[in-house]
Amino acid sequence: MLYKTITKDNFKMMVEDLMENNEVIGPKWRERDTEGNKIYRFLKLNNFEELQMDYTRSYSSPKNYFLPFKEDIATYDLKDSDWDQQIQYTIHPRVIVGMRACDINALRKLDEVMVKSIYPNPYYFARRRNTIIIGLDHEPLEDCFCRSMNADVAFHGFDLFLTDIGEKYFVAINSDTGYMMTKRFGGQEVTEDDQLQYKQVKKEIESKFKTQVDVSIVPELMDLEFESEVWKKWGDKCLSCGSCAMVCPTCYCYGIEEQVDLTFTHATKRRVLYSCNLLDFAAVAGGHNFRPEPHIRLKYRYYHQFRGFVEAFNQSLCVGCNRCGVACLAGINPKAVIDDLIQAEKL
């Protein structure tokens, strides 16, 4: 990896230049919550001032620019008993500014499933290939546990990654496009001073993690505590609304819906992001539901994240952003559930 520094003014010029010809997406705020805190979301930027470089956490993750909530994966022209299928993977180049390390690591986990698996997903691949990612370091919030999940540092999966070192950004460059952009907008060689400052900032970030989750034995716990009362305790609170999966940066399950238009001449096949907490997730025709109760569905959500994915890819699916904990209407959060499991094991 190459490192450069870029002044904040130059960075502003870079983003403004990117905005001229491309769709640029970044953290924006529109509303405040009941306590007066700003609610951030990744949205299209119209000018640099809308970009909130000091944002805390976006309510939902930027994964939806790669896995949209709804996406037409095929359309059909119907005529008599015949039909024609059309499939398009056209994606216009896009820039996402301000992604956190956890969100970038989340994309890398999705890459394992969507790009590197035996059946790659061309829709995801097209978006991934055509998106420039500019990452941004930040000080952890109270409930961030990405460090426990080994997702607090991004090594790959971005073009540029910025760390604020006062007057300038310390830039990690991970693609030629990123290199050209930095070069064009006054990227400077890293001085000894810069490096020292960068190390200090990094150390400070490290020291500010307050929430820790011991996940080393969690994959084993998932099997040992499969019948535990802990699942019932948390599962009984679950409203089966699926909010957790919607805001999660790594949840990728979906359902397929097919629709015919009113003239019976066109049909669409639509992929809709789903959640394993929804009632009919595993319901089959004929009326049988393999996961009829909320606590069973909640358990499998954790089972996939901390056990199934580990088995398949040697890493857990969770990145520790705690968005699901924030979004949950019933107050279920991963740290509490896992701590309870660990407690149950000790008893």
Next chain:
Amino acid sequence: MSLKIPHHDINLEPFMSRPPDFNLKFARIQTERSLKSQVIAAIRLTDLEKLFHIRINDPLEREIFTFLPGQFVMLELPGCGEVAISISGSSSNKEFLELCVRKVGKVTGMLHRLEAGATVGIRGPFGTHFPMQEMVGFNVLLIAGGLGIVPLRSTIYWANEHRTDYKNITIFYGARDPGQILFDYQFEEWRKIYDLKMLTIVEHPDESWQEHVGMITDLFEEVPIDPDNTFAVVCGPPVMFKFVCTHLSELGLPRQRMFVSLERRMHCGMGKCCRCNVGSTFTCLDGPVFDYWTVMNLKEAI
């Protein structure tokens, strides 16, 4: 008696007879492209089950499409939906696919209204298959309960076509009542031509029923099983797996030589939609065919 560790001979696998194609890495494919196919026959088997003969339109696509017994396809009716259906015909039949569909839901209900000439979409084949190569030289015990005969039928075809590869082949087929017995028109052929031992059993017989009456496990009293030289394939409702596989384990059949086919809700067939998640894995990638050891290790698989 000392334990004989089974030897899996890689030299016997099909790849040994093919030239190496190093271009076939993780090929990027159009995962949602349906192979346009025509229903060439829609045959009513019972009130609920229909057998469809489906021919892939494009000659090249038809040639590329190959499958092994136990695999499934996603059958699509554009604008209506897509369902996972196991392939029921012979894998050497390059002309058309045989899919047996029970009318239970929205898409299968619509499928039952199709007549010959209708165009449907096929994606696949997906999933794992029964280990026909590993079974060579062994007795084969095929156990089907109810609709389980459908995926098992392609195994029967394979066994018949490679009859000399296998020793005794026995089929146990159980159903609730005689009216639910499928493919009975083929039983005589299987028995007479291919020398299969075939036993059928129903729970609720009618006046004309001549065969066995009772539960499928009752048939074990009729035929002796040699646990050291037998492979078993079990297809049917999950309750049946438990009884049959437990019984086979008690007879001394190793769990790695018992195979079952699981069913789950599916939306993609490619390990993406997560709907068929079973235990720590997906039915569409590591299944639907699992050995019984794996099934016991997957949480709530049966």
